[in-house]
Amino acid sequence: MTADYIVELRGVGRAFRGPRGEVVALKDVDLEIPTGQFLTVVGPSGCGKSTLLNIIVGLIEPTRGEQYYAGKPYRGINRDIGYVTQSDNLFPWRTVLRNVTFGLDMRGIGRRRERKRRALELLEQVGLRDFAGHYRHELSGGMRQRVNIVRTLAYNPRIMLLDEPFGPLDVQNRLQLQDLLLRLWQDRPGTTVVFITHDLTEAIGLGDRVVVMSARPGRVREIVPVTLPRPRDIYTIHTDPTFRDLYDRIWKHLAEEMRAVEQ
Amino acid sequence: MKDIRLIIWRLVVVALILGAWQGLSGPVFDSFWVSRPSAIAAWLWKSIVTGSLGADLLITAKETVYGYLIGAVAGLALAFVLAQSERAAVVLRPFILAIYGIPRIALAPLFVLWFGIALASKIMMAAMVTLLLVFFNTYEGIRSADLQLKSVALVLGASRWQLFWNVTLPNASPWMLAGLRIAIPQALVGAVVAEFIASTGGLGYLIMDTTSTLDSAGTMAGIIVLMLVVLLLGTLLDRIEGWLLRWRPQEKSDKA
Numbered sequence: 328m329t330a331d332y333i334v335e336l337r338g339v340g341r342a343f344r345g346p347r348g349e350v351v352a353l354k355d356v357d358l359e360i361p362t363g364q365f366l367t368v369v370g371p372s373g374c375g376k377s378t379l380l381n382i383i384v385g386l387i388e389p390t391r392g393e394q395y396y397a398g399k400p401y402r403g404i405n406r407d408i409g410y411v412t413q414s415d416n417l418f419p420w421r422t423v424l425r426n427v428t429f430g431l432d433m434r435g436i437g438r439r440r441e442r443k444r445r446a447l448e449l450l451e452q453v454g455l456r457d458f459a460g461h462y463r464h465e466l467s468g469g470m471r472q473r474v475n476i477v478r479t480l481a482y483n484p485r486i487m488l489l490d491e492p493f494g495p496l497d498v499q500n501r502l503q504l505q506d507l508l509l510r511l512w513q514d515r516p517g518t519t520v521v522f523i524t525h526d527l528t529e530a531i532g533l534g535d536r537v538v539v540m541s542a543r544p545g546r547v548r549e550i551v552p553v554t555l556p557r558p559r560d561i562y563t564i565h566t567d568p569t570f571r572d573l574y575d576r577i578w579k580h581l582a583e584e585m586r587a588v589e590q
Numbered sequence: 591m592k593d594i595r596l597i598i599w600r601l602v603v604v605a606l607i608l609g610a611w612q613g614l615s616g617p618v619f620d621s622f623w624v625s626r627p628s629a630i631a632a633w634l635w636k637s638i639v640t641g642s643l644g645a646d647l648l649i650t651a652k653e654t655v656y657g658y659l660i661g662a663v664a665g666l667a668l669a670f671v672l673a674q675s676e677r678a679a680v681v682l683r684p685f686i687l688a689i690y691g692i693p694r695i696a697l698a699p700l701f702v703l704w705f706g707i708a709l710a711s712k713i714m715m716a717a718m719v720t721l722l723l724v725f726f727n728t729y730e731g732i733r734s735a736d737l738q739l740k741s742v743a744l745v746l747g748a749s750r751w752q753l754f755w756n757v758t759l760p761n762a763s764p765w766m767l768a769g770l771r772i773a774i775p776q777a778l779v780g781a782v783v784a785e786f787i788a789s790t791g792g793l794g795y796l797i798m799d800t801t802s803t804l805d806s807a808g809t810m811a812g813i814i815v816l817m818l819v820v821l822l823l824g825t826l827l828d829r830i831e832g833w834l835l836r837w838r839p840q841e842k843s844d845k846a
Contacts (some may be wrong), residue, residue, distance in 0.1 A: 386741050408749050416742045420837040422758040433747040433756070464839040482747065 370540030657716025665724030731765025
């Protein structure tokens with residue numbers, strides 16, 4: 328229960344009532360997330376990865392186990408945590424600018440003008456300053472996800488949770504956004520990231536550690552430290568021999584879990 | 591340029607209809623029953639000059655506007671209160687559907703009985719029609735709220751009250767506005783129908799009165815004025831709605 332860990336899960340489990348009885352999504356998850364680390368999570372589909380994030384942010388309560396934030400137990404929505412979901416979930420009736428200021432508006436941080444300036448600055452950093460007055464339906468998928476990310480960054484959360492944020496994007500957009508995310512994270516020392524993905528290359532390229540989850544009910548099967556140095560070049564990192572070793576190692580774990588799903 | 595062409599084409603259609611009416615009334619149809627545009631125009635001109643049309647318009651407009659405002663406020667309030675409770679929603683659902691299913695025109699005689707032949711019964715009729723439409727649409731809008739967006743807003747730091755103002759309300763606004771828009775011509779219809787039952791003035795009275803004296807030009811004039819009022823209101827409302835819902839993709843905005 329030391330405060331070196333920003334979030335700590337102890338024996339966390341979660342069951343849902345389904346049409347055919349109880350479904351256990353997560354079982355006995357133990358996870359320690361050190362402050363400032365970039366943690367990536369992979370696992371077979373349906374292994375409860377999203378449930379894990381929903382529990383950490385406090386949208387869902389675990390049915391078993393304890394969760395700690397900075398050493399203290401907590402329940403309910405944790406406002407120090409930012410959450411970037413798979414679908415962009417921008418508010419369609421707000422302009423890009425007012426989407427980005429949403430968190431600041433709700434929390435009453437700063438004056439209106441300061442919030443606007445801050446939001447414009449962030450939009451500038453992701454190349455969307457000219458789109459500040461646009462609405463959601465006028466943006467492409469990649470643009471929406473950029474806005475989604477800076478909307479969460481705007482209020483400087485201590486932890487950012489991202490649930491397959493680049494899943495639906497094409498390869499080029501995905502690489503650009505991975506690169507962008509790394510830079511944004513490096514500009515904010517002390518910010519912890521938990522990033523779910525189904526793409527191993529992404530998991531290794533971005534993460535300090537890769538958590539491999541088991542098939543349902545989800546548990547932590549293995550945690551693999553990524554020994555690649557930073558800063559990393561996301562465009563060429565996959566050619567590094569260390570990368571390949573890591574890929575093979577993690578893939579072995581993952582493949583076994585995927586086979587378990589089939590049976 | 592396209593707009594001007596469109597307007598010209600529409601004017602041509604109007605001219606054709608009026609021309610055919612004028613030409614066929616007499617030789618083919620008995621103009622005693624269908625009147626003719628020239629007679630209707632003369633009738634309209636006369637009643638505009640004497641001010642009788644203006645007086646009738648004013649009465650109906652008053653009934654519609656008061657009734658609409660009362661009904662809209664009551665409908666919105668009711669929808670927001672009921673939408674707070676899931677239990678209430680489930681229990682009341684069949685009753686709400688049943689009330690919504692009553693042909694609203696059937697209420698008119700009852701309302702005249704309850705509220706008399708003066709303005710009150712027409713206002714109440716317009717209010718009732720408005721209330722039902724606004725309530726039903728708003729209620730559906732609130733209940734269809736996007737749960738994901740709500741979660742996102744909560745994580746971004748919204749309180750319960752902020753959630754209502756910043757997510758539930760704008761999310762429901764297309765339904766709400768649709769209800770408010772449909773209700774305007776319907777409120778007018780409600781008022782006019784109540785006037786049919788018993789009244790001493792208004793466009794409904796004008797139509798009934800001229801019919802009873804077999805003055806077909808007057809009846810047609812009344813119907814045409816009613817039509818123009820509804821048309822004008824509709825155009826105005828489309829503009830307002832288009833501006834309020836400018837955040838929606840274009841092809842969706844005419845769905846409501």
